[in-house]
Amino acid sequence: MSNADLHLSSHISKQFNAELDDIRQRVLTMGGLVEQQVSEAVRALTEADGELGQQVANRDYKVNAMEVGIDEECIRVLARRQPAATDLRLIMAVVKTITDLERIGDEAEKIGRMAASLAANPTPAGSLSPVETMGRRVSSMVHRVLDAFARLDAEDALEIAKEDRKVDSEYDAISRQCLTFMLEDPRTIRPVMDLQWAARALERIGDHASNIGEYVIYLIQGKDVRHTSLAQMEAELEARNG
Amino acid sequence: MSNADLHLSSHISKQFNAELDDIRQRVLTMGGLVEQQVSEAVRALTEADGELGQQVANRDYKVNAMEVGIDEECIRVLARRQPAATDLRLIMAVVKTITDLERIGDEAEKIGRMAASLAANPTPAGSLSPVETMGRRVSSMVHRVLDAFARLDAEDALEIAKEDRKVDSEYDAISRQCLTFMLEDPRTIRPVMDLQWAARALERIGDHASNIGEYVIYLIQGKDVRHTSLAQMEAELEARNG
Numbered sequence: 443m444s445n446a447d448l449h450l451s452s453h454i455s456k457q458f459n460a461e462l463d464d465i466r467q468r469v470l471t472m473g474g475l476v477e478q479q480v481s482e483a484v485r486a487l488t489e490a491d492g493e494l495g496q497q498v499a500n501r502d503y504k505v506n507a508m509e510v511g512i513d514e515e516c517i518r519v520l521a522r523r524q525p526a527a528t529d530l531r532l533i534m535a536v537v538k539t540i541t542d543l544e545r546i547g548d549e550a551e552k553i554g555r556m557a558a559s560l561a562a563n564p565t566p567a568g569s570l571s572p573v574e575t576m577g578r579r580v581s582s583m584v585h586r587v588l589d590a591f592a593r594l595d596a597e598d599a600l601e602i603a604k605e606d607r608k609v610d611s612e613y614d615a616i617s618r619q620c621l622t623f624m625l626e627d628p629r630t631i632r633p634v635m636d637l638q639w640a641a642r643a644l645e646r647i648g649d650h651a652s653n654i655g656e657y658v659i660y661l662i663q664g665k666d667v668r669h670t671s672l673a674q675m676e677a678e679l680e681a682r683n684g
Numbered sequence: 685m686s687n688a689d690l691h692l693s694s695h696i697s698k699q700f701n702a703e704l705d706d707i708r709q710r711v712l713t714m715g716g717l718v719e720q721q722v723s724e725a726v727r728a729l730t731e732a733d734g735e736l737g738q739q740v741a742n743r744d745y746k747v748n749a750m751e752v753g754i755d756e757e758c759i760r761v762l763a764r765r766q767p768a769a770t771d772l773r774l775i776m777a778v779v780k781t782i783t784d785l786e787r788i789g790d791e792a793e794k795i796g797r798m799a800a801s802l803a804a805n806p807t808p809a810g811s812l813s814p815v816e817t818m819g820r821r822v823s824s825m826v827h828r829v830l831d832a833f834a835r836l837d838a839e840d841a842l843e844i845a846k847e848d849r850k851v852d853s854e855y856d857a858i859s860r861q862c863l864t865f866m867l868e869d870p871r872t873i874r875p876v877m878d879l880q881w882a883a884r885a886l887e888r889i890g891d892h893a894s895n896i897g898e899y900v901i902y903l904i905q906g907k908d909v910r911h912t913s914l915a916q917m918e919a920e921l922e923a924r925n926g
Contacts, residue, residue: 524766669748
């Protein structure tokens with residue numbers, strides 16, 4: 443199903459069209475900032491750049507302000523335009539998406555703080571590399587899910603939900619590795635705990651990106667796919683497209 | 685400001701009234717189940733009752749199903765009734781509240797699983813009691829925030845946001861204690877990590893309860909108080925009531 447099929451742009455009121463476009467654009471801008479926060483937080487962590495970590499943490503208020511602003515705009519549009527069908531679904535999907543984007547911002551802030559703390563406490567050799575891989579994967583998930591939102595691409599949104607399985611298993615592997623480091627050398631407990639928290643924050647970012655993917659599918663299909671298995675989601679997408 | 689001032693029940697359409705009442709009632713029912721999940725998860729943890737922990741984890745699907753059902757009902761009402769003003773705010777507050785309730789359910793599920801795992805691995809003497817205290821506090825926060833939602837009590841909702849500060853400092857104390865246990869006796873690392881995760885889940889439940897408190901204030905005041913300091917929220921409530 444392509445963007446055009448959704449007839450998002452076929453309103454009698456040009457003004458209403460402009461309002462919906464503006465909301466979509468603001469979500470993408472907020473998403474762009476959040477994506478930057480995540481990738482800089484991961485960079486701060488893996489390059490032991492405490493200053494960059496602190497900058498990321500200090501910048502989170504911008505993400506929060508964007509969420510509040512978009513929320514208010516959605517409520518104004520709901521009250522003034524009383525949208526139905528796809529337009530209503532768009533607004534509801536936006537309201538939910540920005541909640542998850544804001545929480546991704548919170549996790550980036552935490553990673554930034556961990557990076558600032560870890561810069562002073564060296565971690566065991568080899569412990570950062572799997573976190574870096576995981577960080578790259580979740581950054582790219584955030585990027586791709588925003589792309590799927592912009593292009594209303596249900597297939598790609600589904601791919602992101604699948605990608606989250608990989609993040610979860612990477613997280614499990616890192617947790618086991620952290621436990622091993624601590625058991626082998628208790629002096630590493632402090633920095634390894636920080637690393638564990640950073641990995642946890644990345645795992646949650648993956649969850650939030652996956653939630654946004656589900657809202658994109660909901661927006662396109664008009665069907666709530668949360669708490670549905672990947673196999674079911676895939677079957678339904680195929681049934682629609684086949 | 686009392687419930688009556690909001691004129692929630694002054695619609696021309698009796699059917700519309702019934703629909704809004706039904707939505708509110710369903711949120712309270714969902715909240716009741718979530719509250720039970722949290723307190724049973726905490727009990728399973730502190731009484732080392734692995735079976736109860738597993739039961740809690742297995743019951744989470746019910747919470748998920750309730751969320752999806754209420755969400756669908758909200759969208760139906762938005763499309764059919766095109767609510768404005770307070771009714772619109774109620775729907776938006778409900779949509780956000782059930783997201784947080786569902787995530788409290790997820791955290792309870794995790795605690796249930798930790799309880800099942802901890803039942804087989806004894807934790808250091810004295811390590812459970814602060815988690816129990818924290819668990820009681822967050823259970824009561826969930827209970828009180830649902831009460832505030834039912835009675836539209838902004839003052840009580842604000843109290844819950846304050847209570848969350850206590851949860852955060854209890855969490856910090858538990859984390860420091862966990863670190864000490866692990867440093868003193870590395871053989872405790874495994875069970876203490878489980879305890880740390882359970883405390884983390886409780887801390888997040890406190891955050892979610894506090895979010896719901898903010899939606900209650902938003903519903904009553906028509907003002908978004910997220911990312912606002914407690915002092916500011918308090919000043920605004922006083923200005924309204926004074």
